[in-house]
Amino acid sequence: MKNILQIGFGPLGVQIGKYIAQKKTVKTLAVVDIAPSLKGKLLSELDEDLPTDVTIFSSVKEAVEDLKVKPDVAIITTVSSLQKLIPQVEEVAKYGIPVISTCEELSYPWKLQPELSKRLDDICKTHNIACLGTGVNPGFLMDYLPSVFSSISKDIEHITVERIQNASPRRIPFQQKIGAGLSIENFRKKEATGTLRHVGLQESVYLLASSIGITLDEVTESLEPVIADTEVASEAIQVKKGEARGVEQIAHGYKNGVCKIKMHFKAAIDEPRSYDKVTIKGTPNFSSEIDGGINGDIATCAITINCINSILKAPAGLQTMRSITVPGFIN
Incomplete structure (x- = not known):
């Protein structure tokens, strides 16, 4: 069983949470979202298709310290900007948790944002984690x-x-x-x-x-x-x-x-x-x-989950869909 920490619980995060709830080998342990109205709620209070035993926290620190089991992977569905994403990844990296994110600029940032890419790569290598940007587009259909x-x-x-x-x-x-x-x-x-x-x-x-x-x-x-x-x-x-x-x-x-x-x-x-x-x-x-x-919302949620095994096999550093092992369907 792969244990997941979800960060960001807007429409995309909620849909990913629903898909994970249907899986046999993946489980959401906790959710982090900065919205004050969500703090302390159980996921099932938001949607009946979500688990009844998963709590929403307002910070990664609160979530990780409350959990009895360390998450295997963090899934971040918050921003499109690499610059805004980096502090979020760094917060997770301190706990040694690999990251998969739907941040579009993370999909292949080396050419357009080389300094930020190196900074993120250094953060990941310092904390010995891999970080991947994926989704249906960018991340699959057009690249x-x-x-x-x-x-x-x-x-x-x-x-x-x-x-x-x-x-x-x-x-x-x-x-x-x-x-x-x-x-x-x-x-x-x-x-x-x-x-x-x-x-x-x-x-x-x-x-x-x-x-x-x-x-x-x-x-x-x-x-x-x-x-x-x-x-x-x-x-x-x-x-x-x-x-x-x-x-x-x-x-x-x-x-x-x-x-x-x-x-x-x-x-x-x-x-x-x-x-x-x-x-x-x-x-x-x-x-x-x-x-x-291809329906973009369905496919983005699916590929984000289906990259979990690949990111766990990846070496430390900033990865792309080109550098990880081929992902496949997770049951």
């Missing part, structure tokens, strides 16, 4: 999966990765993050603050490039609103004609002036067709498409 596909290539000229998704069934924070329901003016204002976008697209480009042995000279990224032609809605958000119903981002990775990797991400309310597609131009040429796409 790890095409990396696996590349293993059957004799040579590669170019890789295109597309993730087009209808955001209507996604959790509310995701719909808000892609700007659904905002006027174009407000969309641009939020874009300027860096709070409106799919986080991790460039990290995915660099992870894939590293996997196929390419050192890129330049990575560019564009971001545009997907504008509603008619009024559309999800269960939580109403979008008027002319407002943003989502976001479209395109990244290109260049080597010697030639585009070697293109990534196309689009998520919007009422998007007519969802799919995930990898196209490799090389020997052989081929495309692989997942019709209907």
Whole structure:
């Protein structure tokens, strides 16, 4: 039995908690969340599908000192920012607990944030723990999966990765993050603050490039609103004609002036067709498409849990999906 300390109990943390409760070989020992309204509550008070014997604490120190058993792994589902995540990882690392996080910037931070990456790597090695950033995207669909596909290539000229998704069934924070329901003016204002976008697209480009042995000279990224032609809605958000119903981002990775990797991400309310597609131009040429796409919320929760055995086998330091052993389903 692998014992888990969950840190962060928003919609994603709650869903992971529910999935763990259905497992035979994994158990949540305690939850940490800074929300004052959650302190001291049992998980079952929040949802009947959650355990009746697990308490929410306001700090890692309180949780670990209260537990009779040391957690095997901490799962952190709190922030997208690497800078904000590092103090949280350091707090856990002091107790010698390995970390898996859904922080998007953690998925492959070496190129974009080298100083922070080294700082986190040093923290992990000092306390002899491994730390991994994962999720469905970044962490799987647009980087790890095409990396696996590349293993059957004799040579590669170019890789295109597309993730087009209808955001209507996604959790509310995701719909808000892609700007659904905002006027174009407000969309641009939020874009300027860096709070409106799919986080991790460039990290995915660099992870894939590293996997196929390419050192890129330049990575560019564009971001545009997907504008509603008619009024559309999800269960939580109403979008008027002319407002943003989502976001479209395109990244290109260049080597010697030639585009070697293109990534196309689009998520919007009422998007007519969802799919995930990898196209490799090389020997052989081929495309692989997942019709209907992968539900991001389900897959992110699942892969986070299914990486537990891999992180426990990993050496100390900052790891990526490329450096750990291949994860698989945990019962």
